[in-house]
Amino acid sequence: MRGLLKLEETGIFLLSVYLFSTLDFAWWWFPALLLLPDVGMLGYLISPKIGAFTYNLLHHRLVASAVGIYGLTFANEYWILAGIILFAHISFDRIMGYGLKFNDSFNHTHLGMIGKTQR
Numbered sequence: 001m002r003g004l005l006k007l008e009e010t011g012i013f014l015l016s017v018y019l020f021s022t023l024d025f026a027w028w029w030f031p032a033l034l035l036l037p038d039v040g041m042l043g044y045l046i047s048p049k050i051g052a053f054t055y056n057l058l059h060h061r062l063v064a065s066a067v068g069i070y071g072l073t074f075a076n077e078y079w080i081l082a083g084i085i086l087f088a089h090i091s092f093d094r095i096m097g098y099g100l101k102f103n104d105s106f107n108h109t110h111l112g113m114i115g116k117t118q119r
Contacts, residue, residue: 009094016088052101
């Protein structure tokens with residue numbers, strides 16, 4: 001099952017790359033912005049609960065959808081770009097095994113435990 005989920009996430013990531021290619025941005029914008037949603041991890045400097053909230057906010061597909069729909073509704077390529085980057089980043093994270101966080105620990109995700117605690 002894990003392989004099937006990674007394949008699905010790979011498809012969404014590749015779709016994001018394609019959708020990005022339809023926008024009028026230089027190619028380097030995509031890799032330059034791809035890790036930007038990880039700024040949500042900064043909430044962990046305050047507490048695990050705040051960190052989980054800020055991380056999950058920037059790693060939730062409903063938020064990515066809302067950003068993309070806003071961009072499409074108002075024909076704003078920057079908002080469309082933000083939505084595509086969010087989708088690509090979320091899929092990339094899921095391919096790597098990172099999921100939405102629980103309040104108790106950064107390592108406790110909806111996909112299971114990550115990092116040293118996994119072993």
